[in-house]
Each structure stands twice: as C-alpha cells, then as structure tokens.
Amino acid sequence: MSWITGVGLTPFGRLDGRTTLDLMSDAASAASAALADAGLRRDEVDGLITGYSTTLPHLMLSTVFAEHFGLVPCYAHAIQLGGATGFATVMLAHELVAAGVLRHVLVVAGENRLTGQSRDAAIQTLAQVGHPRYEVPLGPTIPAYYALVASRYLHETGTAAADLAELAVLMRRHAALHPGAQFCEAIGVADVLASKPIAAPLRILDCCPVSDGGAAVVVSRDRTGGTGVRIIGCGQAHTHQHVSTAPSLTSFGTAAAAARAGLGTRVALADIRYAVVYDSFTITLAILLEELGLAPRGGAGALAREGHFSREGAMPLNTHGGLLSYGHCGVGGAMAHLVEVQLQMTGRAGSRQVRDASMALLHGDGGVLSSHVTLLLEQAR
Amino acid sequence: MTDWTAGTAAVAFQHCPACDAVWYFARGFCPHCGSASPETRVASGRGRIYAVTTVTRAPSPELRALAPYRIALVDMEEGFRAMMHAAPDLAIDDAVQVGFVRFGDLVIPRRHRLGDRA
Numbered sequence: 001m002s003w004i005t006g007v008g009l010t011p012f013g014r015l016d017g018r019t020t021l022d023l024m025s026d027a028a029s030a031a032s033a034a035l036a037d038a039g040l041r042r043d044e045v046d047g048l049i050t051g052y053s054t055t056l057p058h059l060m061l062s063t064v065f066a067e068h069f070g071l072v073p074c075y076a077h078a079i080q081l082g083g084a085t086g087f088a089t090v091m092l093a094h095e096l097v098a099a100g101v102l103r104h105v106l107v108v109a110g111e112n113r114l115t116g117q118s119r120d121a122a123i124q125t126l127a128q129v130g131h132p133r134y135e136v137p138l139g140p141t142i143p144a145y146y147a148l149v150a151s152r153y154l155h156e157t158g159t160a161a162a163d164l165a166e167l168a169v170l171m172r173r174h175a176a177l178h179p180g181a182q183f184c185e186a187i188g189v190a191d192v193l194a195s196k197p198i199a200a201p202l203r204i205l206d207c208c209p210v211s212d213g214g215a216a217v218v219v220s221r222d223r224t225g226g227t228g229v230r231i232i233g234c235g236q237a238h239t240h241q242h243v244s245t246a247p248s249l250t251s252f253g254t255a256a257a258a259a260r261a262g263l264g265t266r267v268a269l270a271d272i273r274y275a276v277v278y279d280s281f282t283i284t285l286a287i288l289l290e291e292l293g294l295a296p297r298g299g300a301g302a303l304a305r306e307g308h309f310s311r312e313g314a315m316p317l318n319t320h321g322g323l324l325s326y327g328h329c330g331v332g333g334a335m336a337h338l339v340e341v342q343l344q345m346t347g348r349a350g351s352r353q354v355r356d357a358s359m360a361l362l363h364g365d366g367g368v369l370s371s372h373v374t375l376l377l378e379q380a381r
Numbered sequence: 382m383t384d385w386t387a388g389t390a391a392v393a394f395q396h397c398p399a400c401d402a403v404w405y406f407a408r409g410f411c412p413h414c415g416s417a418s419p420e421t422r423v424a425s426g427r428g429r430i431y432a433v434t435t436v437t438r439a440p441s442p443e444l445r446a447l448a449p450y451r452i453a454l455v456d457m458e459e460g461f462r463a464m465m466h467a468a469p470d471l472a473i474d475d476a477v478q479v480g481f482v483r484f485g486d487l488v489i490p491r492r493h494r495l496g497d498r499a
C-alpha cells in the first residue's frame with residue numbers, strides 16, 4: 001500500500017519562456033508544498049522518479065532534475081514508456097514504497113512541448129514511434145496510427161465519427177470548469193465533425209493538443225493529513241510496439257492490465273465511482289472505456305451523450321478536461337489526470353467536485369494502444 | 382533477398398521452418414520459438430484491407446507536398462499484416478494486389494483493387 005500525499009499541477013497550454021526544468025520545478029514545488037504542510041522537510045523525500053522530455057532528451061533526466069531542484073535522493077530513475085509513462089512512474093513509486101525501499105517518492109514530469117520546438121519537430125519526433133524501416137517511410141503520423149484503429153473500430157461496431165465526437169465535446173465541457181485548461185471554449189458535435197481533417201476518420205478536435213505544462217505527485221509510505229488517497233493496486237500489459245504487429249486492432253492489453261491491478265478480484269467494477277482514462281484521441285478514450293467495462297462495445301459515445309460520464313453522472317470521467325482539452329505536455333499529461341483524482345478524493349476540486357469519488361479506476365496507454373497501465377485508488381477517511 | 386525497404390519492388394516476409402510462424406519485420410531469428418534459421422520469402426502481393434486512413438496532415442514539409450495519401454494495414458494471404466499505401470477507392474475488407482509507386486525519394490508498395498493495374 002502507498003499514499004498520494006501531495007500533488008502539483010501547472011496550467012497547460014502556451015507557457016512562453018518556461019523550459020522543461022522550469023515546468024518540472026513548478027509542479028514539484030507545488031507537490032512538495034503539500035509535504036511541508038504535513039510537517040515534512042524537503043530532504044525527507046528519498047526517492048525521485050521522472051519520465052522523459054522530447055525537448056530535453058537527456059540520458060539522465062532524473063538526476064539532472066535532482067541537481068536543479070536541490071534534491072540528493074537515495075534512489076533516482078527516469079522511465080520511458082510513451083503515453084503510459086505518467087502512470088508507470090507512479091506504479092514504480094508505489095511498488096518501491098510498498099516494498100519498504102523508500103519512504104517518500106517525488107514523481108515529476110514537465111515539458112515545453114509546444115513552445116520548445118516547432119510543430120513539425122514535435123509531430124516528427126512522435127511519429128518515430130512507428131517502425132523506422134517498415135512504417136515511418138510511408139509517411140504516417142501518430143494520429144494516422146490511431147486513425148487506422150478508429151477505421152476498424154467504426155467498421156466493426158457500426159458506429160460513426162459523430163459518436164466519437166461526443167467524447168471530445170464532453171472533455172471540452174469539463175475543461176471549461178478548470179482555470180488551468182488549454183481549451184475551454186464550448187464545442188458541439190457539429191464543430192468536431194467540421195474541424196480540420198488530420199487522418200480520416202480523425203479530425204483536429206478528435207486529437208489532443210500539444211502543450212507546455214508540468215505535473216507532480218508525492219507517493220508516501222505513511223498517510224499525512226486528513227482524508228487519505230491510497231493506491232491499492234497497479235498492473236501493466238505490453239502486447240506489441242508497432243501498430244502493424246498488434247495482435248488485434250479491436251482488443252488490446254487494457255483488460256489484462258486492469259486484472260493485474262486487481263479489478264474484478266480485489267475491487268469489483270461495480271464499486272468504481274470515478275474514472276480516469278487516457279484520451280490522447282477520441283478513439284483512445286472510446287476503446288479504453290469499453291475494454292475496461294465502463295461502456296458496452298461501441299457504446300462509449302452514446303453514454304457520453306446521455307451524461308453518464310459528466311460530473312453529475314453515474315461515472316464522472318476526467319473532470320479536469322483530459323488530454324483532449326486540459327492539454328497534453330507528454331508525461332505530465334497523464335499525471336494531470338492523477339492530480340485531478342487526488343483533488344476529487346480530498347474534496348478540493350471546487351466547482352468540479354463530484355458527489356462520490358471514493359474508488360477510482362485509472363488507465364493509461366502508450367505507443368499505439370501497445371503499453372497499458374492501470375491504477376486503483378481508494379479514498380480513506 | 383531485398384524488398385521495397387531496400388529499393389526492390391517486392392514485399393518480403395519471414396517464415397520459421399521449426400514452428401511454422403510467419404511475420405513481417407525481418408530479423409535473424411524466429412520471435413516465436415527462437416530458432417536461428419528463419420527463411421525469407423517474397424509475398425504473392427495478394428491480401429485484404431484490414432484498416433485504412435487518409436493522411437491529410439503530413440509529418441514534414443517534403444511529405445506535405447504529397448498529401449493527402451492513404452495508408453492501410455493489409456492482411457496478406459501468407460498470414461502476416463503489413464502497412465502500405467492504398468488507392469483512393471479502397472475500403473476495409475476489399476481484396477487487393479500490391480503495386481509499387483514513387484513516394485518522394487522512395488519506391489513504396491501501394492494497394493490497388495485486385496484485377497486493376499497499379
């Protein structure tokens with residue numbers, strides 16, 4: 001068992017002049033302030049886990065940050081697992097704390113992905129997730145890989161692009177209540193369907209933006225403060241790397257990761273009250289929701305339309321606006337989801353507060369739905 | 382044996398005589414059983430569209446000049462899946478035959494409907 005004792009999050013979007021290390025520091029300061037509130041000194045943080053930054057591609061990002069921020073940790077580690085990194089870092093922190101190796105682990109991410117490079121550079125760096133010999137020469141992009149998945153999904157489920165668009169509309173509605181969100185202007189399904197085509201059937205409003213931003217959490221062995229947020233299960237699954245070699249484009253490693261985290265055994269799906277699901281594209285969110293059992297096959301868009309995933313609905317989802325509207329700065333993107341859960345569980349989500357966030361299911365993916373991480377979080381009063 | 386990735390107008394794949402596995406990305410061993418003696422074969426070029434997209438936003442200025450272009454995943458009759466370009470009229474489940482076209486500085490495989498000319 002471990003506890004999320006501190007969280008920090010910057011606004012996402014265009015943050016001119018802020019570097020990767022600035023953004024990581026901003027988020028880490030906010031997360032460590034929570035520790036200070038609990039009477040802990042900064043040097044009591046004995047572990048540091050970071051992800052990676054495409055604008056600061058260093059061999060040793062964790063210790064670059066430790067030096068910059070003024071930490072001398074007993075343990076440091078930088079993880080690279082694409083979009084799954086945010087939750088994988090937290091899983092590692094949990095395992096190290098639960099094993100008694102560390103007491104307080106600072107997990108921190110940040111990147112000036114929007115202003116630190118040209119848009120072409122960002123798109124090309126990300127497209128290298130493809131196979132350098134058999135895929136990249138054909139001119140695909142990350143949206144194109146996911147568009148291939150979407151084409152098969154629409155074909156097999158009989159759904160339409162308008163169903164996927166509901167998920168973009170939902171995330172935008174949620175982002176409107178968060179002052180740090182990159183996009184908060186309301187959109188409707190018609191706006192999504194009329195937006196610029198990127199890779200059919202995906203349009204620009206089906207795709208998350210590129211953002212600057214940072215996020216951090218502290219994972220501790222002991223609870224601090226009043227209401228506690230406890231990590232009670234973690235699991236991963238890695239079925240392939242390249243979309244060409246995916247065993248299926250309609251069944252991924254989602255359920256395997258969730259089962260390893262204890263969903264269906266330690267925690268029943270019926271006990272989940274709040275959902276956090278990676279939403280790099282509308283198709284990502286649809287598939288993950290359905291594979292987790294939070295929506296019937298082909299039914300994620302319809303449930304969103306009916307209000308099921310809204311703040312007042314039966315299963316509030318990504319109430320900060322998700323990657324699609326809060327924004328996506330790389331590793332910090334998924335960690336923003338985690339920060340939102342901690343705020344919800346400790347009753348600090350303000351106008352976004354849901355009635356009941358007592359048990360949360362979090363799921364993230366990396367690559368092209370190739371790497372999966374599930375976390376189960378429980379509120380302890 | 383070379384294929385389109387090395388400038389020859391062919392699609393190659395590998396087969397493992399030890400366990401009968403078939404795969405696309407070339408390597409010196411079988412990823413299923415570990416046998417060190419896979420065979421490389423030239424594919425018939427016949428297959429069926431599994432997934433397809435039209436790329437409008439290309440990743441670089443050079444490719445932007447060639448957009449929009451279509452990218453498909455094709456289930457080949459030999460039992461492997463391959464990414465290729467696709468003719469504009471193709472849809473999921475269409476039976477296709479590979480041809481080769483120039484794409485920037487490369488010659489790449491492109492699918493057309495079975496019976497049509499590349």
Ligand SMILES: [Zn+2]
Pocket residue numbers: 397398399400401402411412413414415416
């Ligand atoms: Zn074999």
